[in-house]
Amino acid sequence: MSVINQASLSAIRYLLTDVDDTLTTDGQLLPETLTAIYHLHEAGVQVIPVTGACAGWCDHMVRAWPVSAVIGESGAFYKIYRSEKRLMHIGWYDDAELRRRQAEVIDVIKRELMPHYQDLRFAQDQVYRVADVALDIGQDREPLPQQQIRELLRLLTQCGVQARASSIHINAWRGDFGKFPMALRLLRNEFNLDDEQILNQVAFIGDSANDESMFAGLKYTFGVANIAQWLTDMRHHPAVLLEQPRGLGFVELADRLLEAR
Template sequence: MISFQVPQAIQQANLSAVRLIVSDLDGTLTASDRLSAALIEAFEQLAAAEIRVLISTGRSVGWGMALAQYLPVAGVMTENGGAICWPEQAPIILSPIAAIADHRQQLQQCFQQIQQHWPQLQAAADNAFRQTDWAFDVTGLTEADLTQIAAIAMGQGLDFVYSAVQCHLLPRGQSKGRSLWQVCQSTFPALQPEQIVTVGDSPNDASLFAEFPLSVGVANLVPYLHRLPQPPRYLCQQPEVAGFLELVEVLLRDRA
């Protein structure tokens, strides 16, 4: 078990300097797998307070293009840091992949090797719309299973992450945190680390917690805390989008 400091309650945070929220999607902005009117209202309140929102998700580029177009957010980083989608623009691949077709063949072959050990696993329906990663079932996998799958991926020159929703095979070194630094340098160069708050709910958000000083977990992250190299600095009392709305309340409180 990894030792860690217990996160502080989000109500104790001073977030008055924050100008950008970078949030996971599933399990963080959703409730029972749905987006709510309360979330859209919160996005609008944040915009009025001049706080931008960037979604960082394990969902595909295809999902990201739609979300960036229809939600009142700055953009959507997809595939656990693999690409960024801005409104009205073509996706930008963030990972240095020389040949997408060859890379996707490598991902599929690795998944087929994993299936030899866990034949019940099914590939995600949206893999056809992915560029940098390969997604598949997480349901029913134990911690020991996940550790073995990570070892298989590493043996094939790939990385592996998982969330409460899916497992992902990735190019070596690709992560939400690393790609967020890249996006900030190119698109938000004036922002300092203390002006960015990251929020998530699963192990695939670990790099967001580790690489940014202001990090927040919603309450459904608690079962995964012992699996994280570094926990978030703050923890919400409520799960899913209710926890995100707690964070929004603190952000707006600090501007009152």
């Protein structure tokens, strides 16, 4: 893993971050992690969650947390305030098309996977999703074995479904959206960044294989310590591996960014 120098850290103006097991610790947002987000916001670093989390949770995040925008459901949409009272929900496709594709994926899972995996179930937050489909692999159940997760990902891919595993869900969808493509769209359309600014002013922090497109696409990338279990399944790794896990790893990076400023 490389080292990112202080001059590079001081130029970072946008910190994109995964949520589950990157911001959260055992499903909770620690007070020191939330404080770190506030400190970054106050210092002029715009924090933007990029998550597989459902639209319902993303709506809460953009309203209640000191963040500049939220990308949700693995890149299906973003939410942003364009004025104090004008919250916008911008989808990769229009709402009807997202719902149509979501229904197709649900049908595939029920027809091709569930008859063969009797303990497979949708995440409890599926009802609050507008685009993707989430399978619970460790959120409200004992974690599935890594080999079974790999097999489910393979089967979904064979069925023409995009699928990525986070620490708690398999997120599945049909379409050409993803975390990194939507991040580029957001940064260009809402913050007016060009390619050079994206390269030099944007960083990302994540924890699992479903963050791989972000690690591949951006220059300044960080992995919290708990990403170690996923590295063998990934072609593209974070540039820097932090010492602390989960929400404390986010605090570790926040401290480095604030010190550099």
